[in-house]
Amino acid sequence: MEKTLSDTYKDILINEVLNNPDKKFNDNTNNLLSALRRDTIDRPVIFVGKGSCGVIAGANGTYDAVKEYISARSINAELLEVGCGGFCAAEPVVEVQLPGRSRIAFQQVMADQVDHFLDQIFNNILDREKAVAQYRNQYHEPWEGIPFLDELPFFAHQKRIVLDQCGLINPERIEDYIAREGYQAFIKTIRNYTAEYLCSLVEESQLRGRGGGGFPAGKKWRSALKTASDKKYVICNADESDPGAFMDRSIMEGNPHRLIEGIAIAAYAIDASKAYIYTKAEYSLALYRLENAIQQAKEFGLLGEDIFESGFNLNIEIRKSAGAFVCGEETALISTIEGRRGMPSPKPPYPSEKGLFGKPTIVNNVETLANVPAIIHNGPQWFNRIGTETSKGTKLFSLTGKVKHTGLIEVEMGTSLQDIIDKIGGGIRNDKEVKAIHLGGPTGSTIPPQHFDTPVCFEALKKVNTLMGSGGMVILDEDSCMVDMAKFFMDFIRKESCGKCIPCREGTLRIHEILENITRRPEHESGHQTLERFKGVMQLEGLAEVIRDTSLCGLGKTAPSPVLSTMKWFRHEYEEHIFDRKCKAGVCKQLRSFYIDVDKCTGCMICAKKCPVNAIIGSEKKPHFIIDEKCIGCGICLDVCKFNAVYVK
Amino acid sequence: MDNPLDRILKQYPNTRRDNLLPLLQDIHDSLGYLSEESIIKVSQHLSLPSSKVYGVATFFDQFHFEPQAHFVIRICSGTSCHLSGSAEIMDEFKKTLNIRPGQTTRDGVFRLEEVPCLGACGLSPIVEVNGESHTGFSVQQIADLVEACKENVA
Structure with a gap:
């Protein structure tokens, strides 16, 4: 990887491109930019998708194999690593651009297939099974019979503003970003706008915080700007600890400069000279790319003292989270940076008045900040036209669960949930029936199919008792059990509750206990145990409401929502678990009933010998039977039967 | 003076409380754990009571x-992995290694951990062994994996 650039190259970019307000470039500069954009290339370029998801799928091996292939045959080709394009199911993705031809993407290229694969493509033969799509570019001749990227259903129904360059550019080189008009918005801002005017621009765009709450970003900024102080801070909240969400990570890995530009603009808006990026220590690749990007931005004079002779100073520091879910809450996050236990504190005073070290601080989510350069670049009216009446712009989701195409998606506000499942997700895997959508991670809520026409919009989602959340979207099908789901989330929250407020600390523990009780096979039917179980269930709702109403921070307030929402929409499943002791989906292991197929059973006696409670009766070479009352549902008989005679109902 | 602990502390001269976490993280990275000695030294370095330092350190996972x-075997129990059967994998590991998550085997070879989300939900379930990920992991692979690790130590 080239870390330092030749000085002439750098000078052209700084003096001719960044320092050039009317954007009229001479031929020399135009050629350079065109080459950096890979519009005109004189040698083949190979792009390997190296986001975390790609690396886990084996992209490092693929990358090394390609590197070896090129050097062994001394082929004059450029090998680049790019971020994640969002199409996780297809990783590792390799893209090849031959001179004059369109850039084309191939899926699942494993290390051992590289030789054969490159032999083919360098001889202009397409492996049509692996080819997914090609990029549209007016200068390039397209390949025949391969769809364009924007024609793929997965991409066609998305609107990519934040992600437009993720997967396209090399995240480790600043010049790729500058060639695509990067940092122009920041320079325009510090040259032409006052902080006051900048705040009103963002207010006009109606950008709302993407962390979940949807607080207007411009209003937050103005509040911090108005508070007089010698020092102010910007914190970028990249502590994405919601299990199943990876939007922030993908932005940081795919286009770190975009985030840095957003932070720089936000810092200018409130007149802060220090910014922190608070992210997970587990995100090693994102951390590396961010550090690299900050270093490069400093070399280009985009960070540091007196940026582009404007008198504006800014330093960005990365802080690694040590792993606590509650630190996503802004006041808890601030106390972590101060070196204290990550516990939330009461608001007001809001951080925008009294935050980090007692100074005005704005805490914004990665996605919010990554939207800012585009808003400044294209103007607030442009942003205003996208989305719904109250929610403008786009929203990122990490689409996971039982849909065919999982991955990172960005949709325009107002897209219905049904469209996301059917058009982008490609429907449910194995033609199963969809049961629900879970939005917003462990403290989010569940939406049943009758509300799938709800558009992605803060207000519309609130109407069905759901918050937008940070962007985790899990699709559940008929094989998922809602009680188990609620139990899973309560288990997570009970462990992550910081322990400051009693309702959250003790209440979530009790909710989990009650749910455990429902999903456990009772040891005996009579007496105390049964009574306790019914009592617990009756109190579940009340308990959930108390936690919601009396907790201090966002975590506690939303902690019971998985339980409340599943109880609201899927009450019949709770009742089924309680009264019939059945889990229709077969997820709650202890509630399964086992049967033996008399036609398949050979009477080998293995299951009867292995059964820990002697619930299986029958004599040798005769079909066996399971006594349901004795069975504890351990499933050993199912595992040991060699004739598939045991089945679950 | 060539103690790694002192070397790290030297990198943070005249520091204040807000550098506590980065300091602990650096020590943790280099030693692999936080010893009693390191907690005490950090508290002296920052002029904080060692109880405060310990309090902050124990707050974080x-x-x-x-x-x-x-x-270190880390099993992802994120939503997506949970749906594809990570609980079963965890149960099998518990049985095979005879330890619970958060514990280390007596011989110090294996440690089992449950992690919230490794961020590769499209490829679930995921099991990570010393940072190397195994995607689409199944219960059948456990015996081989454990054997391979044991051979590696011997």
Whole structure:
């Protein structure tokens, strides 16, 4: 990887491109930019998708194999690593651009297939099974019979503003970003706008915080700007600890400069000279790319003292989270940076008045900040036209669960949930029936199919008792059990509750206990145990409401929502678990009933010998039977039967 | 003076409380755990009571207070992995290694951990052994994996 650039190259970019307000470039500069954009290339370029998801799928091996292939045959080709394009199911993705031809993407290229694969493509033969799509570019001749990227259903129904360059550019080189008009918005801002005017621009765009709450970003900024102080801070909240969400990570890995530009603009808006990026220590690749990007931005004079002779100073520091879910809450996050236990504190005073070290601080989510350069670049009216009446712009989701195409998606506000499942997700895997959508991670809520026409919009989602959340979207099908789901989330929250407020600390523990009780096979039917179980269930709702109403921070307030929402929409499943002791989906292991197929059973006696409670009766070479009352549902008989005679109902 | 602990502390001269976490993280990275000695030295360095330092350190999941095992097996229990059967995988590991998550085997070879989300939900379930990920993991692979690790130590 080239870390330092030749000085002439750098000078052209700084003096001719960044320092050039009317954007009229001479031929020399135009050629350079065109080459950096890979519009005109004189040698083949190979792009390997190296986001975390790609690396886990084996992209490092693929990358090394390609590197070896090129050097062994001394082929004059450029090998680049790019971020994640969002199409996780297809990783590792390799893209090849031959001179004059369109850039084309191939899926699942494993290390051992590289030789054969490159032999083919360098001889202009397409492996049509692996080819997914090609990029549209007016200068390039397209390949025949391969769809364009924007024609793929997965991409066609998305609107990519934040992600437009993720997967396209090399995240480790600043010049790729500058060639695509990067940092122009920041320079325009510090040259032409006052902080006051900048705040009103963002207010006009109606950008709302993407962390979940949807607080207007411009209003937050103005509040911090108005508070007089010698020092102010910007914190970028990249502590994405919601299990199943990876939007922030993908932005940081795919286009770190975009985030840095957003932070720089936000810092200018409130007149802060220090910014922190608070992210997970587990995100090693994102951390590396961010550090690299900050270093490069400093070399280009985009960070540091007196940026582009404007008198504006800014330093960005990365802080690694040590792993606590509650630190996503802004006041808890601030106390972590101060070196204290990550516990939330009461608001007001809001951080925008009294935050980090007692100074005005704005805490914004990665996605919010990554939207800012585009808003400044294209103007607030442009942003205003996208989305719904109250929610403008786009929203990122990490689409996971039982849909065919999982991955990172960005949709325009107002897209219905049904469209996301059917058009982008490609429907449910194995033609199963969809049961629900879970939005917003462990403290989010569940939406049943009758509300799938709800558009992605803060207000519309609130109407069905759901918050937008940070962007985790899990699709559940008929094989998922809602009680188990609620139990899973309560288990997570009970462990992550910081322990400051009693309702959250003790209440979530009790909710989990009650749910455990429902999903456990009772040891005996009579007496105390049964009574306790019914009592617990009756109190579940009340308990959930108390936690919601009396907790201090966002975590506690939303902690019971998985339980409340599943109880609201899927009450019949709770009742089924309680009264019939059945889990229709077969997820709650202890509630399964086992049967033996008399036609398949050979009477080998293995299951009867292995059964820990002697619930299986029958004599040798005769079909066996399971006594349901004795069975504890351990499933050993199912595992040991060699004739598939045991089945679950 | 060539103690790694002192070397790290030297990198933070005249520091204040807000550098506590980065300091602990650096020590944790280099030693693999936070020893009693390191907690005390950090508290002296920052002029904080050691109880405060210990309090902050125990708040976060990331820090361990005992030496690390040879192989750290981390099983993702994120939503997506949970749906594809990570609980079963965890149960099998518990049975095979005879330890619970958060514990280390007596011989110090294996440590089992449950992690919220490794961020590769499209490829679930995921099991990570010393940072190397195994995607689409199944219960059948466990025996081989454990054997391979044991051979590696011997």
